Amino acid sequence: MKDPEPMTTELGSQASPTTETAPPPNAAVPTPAGPAPATLGRPALAPAPSRPQNDEATSGRIEIEGLNVFYGNFRAIRDISLTVKPHAITAIIGPSGCGKSTFLRTLNRMHELTPNAHLDGSIKLDGEDIYDPSVDPVALRRVVGMVFQRPNPFPTMSIYDNVASGLRLTGRRHAADLEAIVEQSLRRAALWDEVKDKLQSGGTSLSGGQQQRLCIARALAVDPEVILMDEPASALDPVATLKIEQLMAELRANYTIVIVTHNMQQASRISDYTAFFTMGEDRAGYLVEMDETVQIFTNPKDQLTEDYVSGRFG
Amino acid sequence: MVAVTPAVRTGRLTGTRSANRRTRTDKAMRFIAGLAAVACVIPLGAVLIFVTLNGISALNLDLLTKPSRAQGIGGGAAAAILGSIQMVLLATVVAIPFGVLAGVYVREFASARVARAVRFAADVIVGIPSILIGIFVFTFLVLPFKQYNAFAGSIALAVIMVPVIMRTTEEILKLVPVSLREASLALGIPMWRTVFSVVIRTGLPGILTGIMLAVARAAGETAPLLFTALGSRFVNVGDFSKPMDALPLFVYINARQPYELQNQQAWGAAFLLLLFVLVVNVLVRARTAGRRAQ
Numbered sequence: 001m002k003d004p005e006p007m008t009t010e011l012g013s014q015a016s017p018t019t020e021t022a023p024p025p026n027a028a029v030p031t032p033a034g035p036a037p038a039t040l041g042r043p044a045l046a047p048a049p050s051r052p053q054n055d056e057a058t059s060g061r062i063e064i065e066g067l068n069v070f071y072g073n074f075r076a077i078r079d080i081s082l083t084v085k086p087h088a089i090t091a092i093i094g095p096s097g098c099g100k101s102t103f104l105r106t107l108n109r110m111h112e113l114t115p116n117a118h119l120d121g122s123i124k125l126d127g128e129d130i131y132d133p134s135v136d137p138v139a140l141r142r143v144v145g146m147v148f149q150r151p152n153p154f155p156t157m158s159i160y161d162n163v164a165s166g167l168r169l170t171g172r173r174h175a176a177d178l179e180a181i182v183e184q185s186l187r188r189a190a191l192w193d194e195v196k197d198k199l200q201s202g203g204t205s206l207s208g209g210q211q212q213r214l215c216i217a218r219a220l221a222v223d224p225e226v227i228l229m230d231e232p233a234s235a236l237d238p239v240a241t242l243k244i245e246q247l248m249a250e251l252r253a254n255y256t257i258v259i260v261t262h263n264m265q266q267a268s269r270i271s272d273y274t275a276f277f278t279m280g281e282d283r284a285g286y287l288v289e290m291d292e293t294v295q296i297f298t299n300p301k302d303q304l305t306e307d308y309v310s311g312r313f314g
Numbered sequence: 315m316v317a318v319t320p321a322v323r324t325g326r327l328t329g330t331r332s333a334n335r336r337t338r339t340d341k342a343m344r345f346i347a348g349l350a351a352v353a354c355v356i357p358l359g360a361v362l363i364f365v366t367l368n369g370i371s372a373l374n375l376d377l378l379t380k381p382s383r384a385q386g387i388g389g390g391a392a393a394a395i396l397g398s399i400q401m402v403l404l405a406t407v408v409a410i411p412f413g414v415l416a417g418v419y420v421r422e423f424a425s426a427r428v429a430r431a432v433r434f435a436a437d438v439i440v441g442i443p444s445i446l447i448g449i450f451v452f453t454f455l456v457l458p459f460k461q462y463n464a465f466a467g468s469i470a471l472a473v474i475m476v477p478v479i480m481r482t483t484e485e486i487l488k489l490v491p492v493s494l495r496e497a498s499l500a501l502g503i504p505m506w507r508t509v510f511s512v513v514i515r516t517g518l519p520g521i522l523t524g525i526m527l528a529v530a531r532a533a534g535e536t537a538p539l540l541f542t543a544l545g546s547r548f549v550n551v552g553d554f555s556k557p558m559d560a561l562p563l564f565v566y567i568n569a570r571q572p573y574e575l576q577n578q579q580a581w582g583a584a585f586l587l588l589l590f591v592l593v594v595n596v597l598v599r600a601r602t603a604g605r606r607a608q
Contacts, residue, residue: 110500142502152493156515166501169511215497222501 059126060086060225060256062107067121069102071114076102078284079121082275084226089248089257091267091293094277095308099285100260103277104228107258108144109137125226142170145224149231151211153203153218159186160199162214166222181221189217190247209240213247220251227251229259233266245270264309268297276305362588369585372578381549382564388575391583393549394564400551401464401543401560402533405471409532410525412472413479414514417521420480421487422509433484436477445537447473452541464550464558467543474535475528482524486517523598530594534587536562561587 062084069077077099084090084107092100105111106119109130123130130140153162161168163182182199186192191213195206203214212232219227229248233241248257248270261267267274274297275290289302300306307313376390383389416436420429439447448470455466490513498508514521539545545563550556561583568580 108500110496113496113499138502138504140502141500146496146500148493148496148500150493152491152497154494154497154512154516156512156518165498165511166503169498169501169503169507218497218501 061126062226062256062258063122063124063127065122065124067103067106067119067123069099069106069111069119070117072116075282075284077106077119078280078282078286080277080285080287081121082287082290084256084258085273086256087252087254088272089252089259089270090273090275091271092258092260092275092277093262093264093267093308094285094288095279095313096262097283097285098277098279100277101230103285104146104230104258104260107226107228108141108146110141110146112137142166142222143224144226144228145219145222146228147212147216147219147230147232150235151208151215153206153211153214155202155204157203158200159195159203159206159214162203163217163221166218170222185217185221186214188220188251189213190243190250191217207240209236209243212236212240212244216244216247216251224255226256226258229257231260231262234262241266264297264311268293276300276302276308278304278308365581365584365588368578368581369588372582373585374582377579377582382547382559382568382579389579391561391564391579391586393546393559394561394583395586396549396551397464397543397546397558398533398560398562400554401468401471401539401558402529404465404468404554405475405532406525406529408468408472409475409479409528413476413525413528414483414521416476416480417483417487418509418514421484422505422513433481436480439473439477440481443537444474444535445540448538448541451538456542459555461555462542462544462557463555464543465554466541467539467558467560468554470538470542471532471535474538475532478528478531479521479524482527483517483521486520486524487513489520490516519601523601526594526598530591534562534591536566539563540566 064083065081067077067080068075080103092103094100102111106123107130111117111119119131125140125144129135130144154165157165160182163185164178167178167181183192183196186195191210194210195214198205203211206214212235216227216232233244236244245266248259251257252272259267259271271293273290274293276288276296277285278288279285288304289296289300291301295301296305297309300309304313374390376388378390378395379392380388380390381393382391416432420432424432451466451470451473455469456462494512494516495508498512499505503512539560539562543560543563544557545567546557546559548559550558564583565580565587568576568583571577571580
C-alpha cells in the first residue's frame with residue numbers, strides 16, 4: 001500500500017471518465033494516434049488488425065504461475081502455469097470436472113464468492129498481481145468482465161437498463177454519454193438492430209440467444225480489457241451459437257477473450273490458442289498442454305490431448 | 315428351437331375379489347379424508363358468516379365517524395379506527411427497516427452460524443404468546459413513564475411484525491437466483507450495491523407481500539396492546555404519549571358490556587377488522603398469482 005506500483009492506480013481508476021487512456025507501464029508503444037473517442041476509454045471502434053502484430057504492445061496479457069485452487073481441503077486445480085495472450089481468443093477445453101470453470105473464475109476473483117475457496121500461485125494481469133492485497137476485486141472485475149453459461153439479464157430491468165447497469169450501479173456515468181455507450185455496446189454485441197426499437201422492454205423478453213448477446217453488451221459497457229466466457233453458447237441453439245461465435249471473432253480485435261467450452265468444434269473454429277485440461281488421479285484438474293489451436297487439433301504433443309481431441313476419451 | 319405360441323389368457327384385466335375390496339377401502343378413506351378437510355374449513359366459514367351477519371347490521375355512519383360514549387348511549391368506533399391506523403402505521407414504519415435489513419443480513423452477509431441463531435430467535439419470537447410481548451414492552455416503555463401510551467403499543471406491534479418481515483424477506487431473497495448476483499458482481503458492482511439494486515429489487519414484490527401479511531397480523535393483535543396502548547374512549551390523533559384505542563381492543567371491551575348497543579358495536583368493529591384482514595390477504599394472493607402467471 002505504501003508504495004503502490006503504477007499499475008495499481010491504472011487498475012483502480014481505469015474506467016473513471018476523467019482518466020486519460022494511458023498505456024500500461026509495460027507497454028512499449030504509445031497510445032494509438034488521434035484523440036480517444038469520447039464515449040469509451042479505448043480507441044474501440046477503429047477496426048483493429050485481426051491479429052496483433054506485437055503481443056507485448058497490447059494490454060490484457062494474463063500470466064498464470066503455479067496456480068493451485070482449493071475448496072476447503074479439496075484441491076480443484078493443480079499447478080497450472082500458462083499465459084493468455086492479449087487480443088486473442090484462448091479456449092480452455094477438457095472433460096467435465098477438470099476445473100475449467102474454476103480456473104476461469106480465478107481470473108476475475110469470482111471464485112472467492114464460494115465459501116472456503118482459496119488458492120496459491122500467482123496471476124498477473126499486465127504484470128500486476130491480481131491477488132495482491134492492494135488490488136480491489138471490484139475494480140479488477142471492471143477490467144476483467146465475464147459472460148456466463150446461462151444468459152442472466154436482470155429481470156427487473158429493461159434492455160437499456162441492463163446494458164447501462166454496470167455503469168449506473170458503479171456510479172461512473174451520467175445520462176449524457178450513457179446513451180451513446182449503451183448504443184455502442186449493443187452494436188458491438190451485434191444486437192442493436194434487433195432491439196433498437198424496443199430498448200425499454202424487459203431484458204428477459206428476448207430469446208435465449210439475444211439474451212446472451214445482451215449479457216455480452218452489458219459486459220462490454222463497463223469497458224473491460226478481458227472477457228471471460230464460461231460456455232457462453234452451451235444453452236443456445238446452433239443458430240444463436242453461430243451468432244455468438246461470429247461476435248467473438250469480431251471482439252477479438254479489441255479484447256482478450258478466454259472461453260471455456262465443452263464443444264471441441266467450437267474451440268477449433270474460433271480460438272487462436274487452446275489449453276487442454278484434464279483431471280488427475282486426485283481429481284484435481286491440471287494443464288496437459290497449451291498451444292496454438294491448430295497445433296492442438298492437428299499435431300498435439302501429448303497422447304492425452306490427442307485422445308481427447310480425436311474423441312477417444314472424455 | 316420350435317416357437318411355441320403361448321395360449322391367449324383372458325380375464326387378467328377384470329377385477330378380482332381383493333381388488334374389489336381395495337376399491338371399497340379406497341372410497342371409504344377418500345370420504346373420511348374429505349370429511350376432515352371440510353371440518354377444517356368449517357371454523358373459517360362459521361367465523362366469516364357470523365361476523366358478517368352480525369357485523370353488517372351494526373355497520374352505520376355513527377360507528378365509523380363517532381367516538382365511543384359511556385354506558386351504551388350511542389357513539390361509534392372512530393377512536394378505535396383512527397387509533398388502529400396510527401399505531402399500525404407507526405409499527406410498520408419501525409418494523410420495515412429492521413425486518414428487511416435483518417432478512418438481508420441473514421441471507422446475504424451473515425455466516426451460517428450467525429444466520430442460524432438469528433433465524434432461530436425470530437422463530438421463537440413468532441412463537442411467543444403475544445401477551446408476553448405486551449408485558450415485555452410494558453416494563454420499559456410504560457412503567458418508567460407511569461403512563462400507558464400509544465408509542466408502547468406501536469413498538470409492541472412492531473416487535474410482532476419484525477420477525478415475520480425478516481423471515482419472508484429471507485425466503486424471498488433465497489429465490490433470487492445466484493446467477494443474478496454473479497452477473498452483477500462480475501460487472502464490478504460492489505456487493506452492497508448488488509444486494510440493494512439487483513437482489514432486493516428482484517425480490518421486491520415478495521418482500522412487499524411479507525410486509526402486507528405482517529400488517530394484517532399486527533392490525534388484529536389484541537394482547538400486546540392491553541398493557542401498552544390500553545385503549546381509550548377518546549379520539550387521539552397524533553399524541554403517542556397518551557393511551558389510544560384500537561379496533562381489537564374496542565371489540566374486546568365492548569363485547570363484554572351488558573348493553574345491547576355496545577355488543578352491536580363490537581360486532582361492527584369485528585366485521586371491519588375481518589374485512590381489512592381479508593382484503594389484505596386477497597390482495598396478496600392476487601399479487602402472487604399475477605407474478606406466477608407472468
